[in-house]
Amino acid sequence: MAKQVTAEKRQRRERGSINPDDIIKGAFELAESVGIDNLSMPLLGKHLGVGVTSIYWYFRKKDDLLNAMTDRALRQYVFATPYVEAKDWRETLGNHARIMRKTFLGNPILCDLILIRSALSPRAAKVGVAAVEKAIGDLVQAGLSPEDAFNTYSAMSVHVRGSVVLRRLSDKNRSAEDAPGDFAEVMVIDPETTPLLAQVTDEAHRIGVSDDNNFDYGLACILDHAERLIDEKSAPAPRRKTTTPRRKAGTR
Incomplete structure (x- = not known):
């Protein structure tokens, strides 16, 4: 039987004490241990010590959260790439x-x-x-x-x-x-x-x-x-051969 993914429970925060940046940062922390596939809003709530409704207030579904994580990851990746x-x-x-x-x-x-x-x-x-x-x-x-x-x-x-x-x-x-x-x-x-x-x-x-x-x-x-x-593209074009027109017979 596959091992059930769990998150370490933290001390519960006060209502309204969390913001989107905290949620995104916590999502990256949690994903380090459970992976993107197993990341869920309830697990993230336990990891952050907040009720899951506090997360849904900013991110209505998991895809919205993943989009925000992708925004941050892509910005960091682009700046780090020469x-x-x-x-x-x-x-x-x-x-x-x-x-x-x-x-x-x-x-x-x-x-x-x-x-x-x-x-x-x-x-x-x-x-x-x-x-x-x-x-x-x-x-x-x-x-x-x-x-x-x-x-x-x-x-x-x-x-x-x-x-x-x-x-x-x-x-x-x-x-x-x-x-x-x-x-x-x-x-x-x-x-x-x-x-x-x-x-x-x-x-x-x-x-x-x-x-x-x-x-x-x-x-x-x-x-x-x-x-x-x-x-x-940079090679010089071949020179065209020039031909001398032939004179007509009887002309000088």
Whole structure:
């Protein structure tokens, strides 16, 4: 039988002594121990030492509270992520991607709110759009067309988010009883029938797994493609051959 999620009960507050910031802060504290999926208004009330009606006064339902948590988490995440710089676009975009991934992997609550839940309030979405606009603008300054800059940043973002979500879902599955292993763990590799797979996996490579090696390889492919586009755009156009018109017979 699954263990029932409980919250540590605090000394009860006086009526009217709590505000939205206290509730959001307490929700993050509680989510650290029970997770976003198990976060509930009654549990949060016990954690904060208030009646659940005090929470409903500010947040009418759980989704409203999660939206407010997402607003705060997204603002903190955007400010903590380094921006892309046109003069050194490849290194800064690569660092942007790696730190974005590291931030999400290091904070499961952030991952669940922004990536898995994927329900941003208009205010949170506006903050995110401003950051993306700046990154794309810097890539355009670096030499990409607006369309190629958009596609490059979008591909990088999908690569990061996909890598993080796969890792997060794998971690969640591992925490369940009788959970199967991931794709690489359940593969049966026979050196006789799959010699190439046997050779590569012996070198610590894993197929279909959201690890650092697979992430870095995919990121390098995206950056390499963007670099080729910039080189092609900046290459001088081939000179057109000029031909001397032929004289008509009998003319000098």
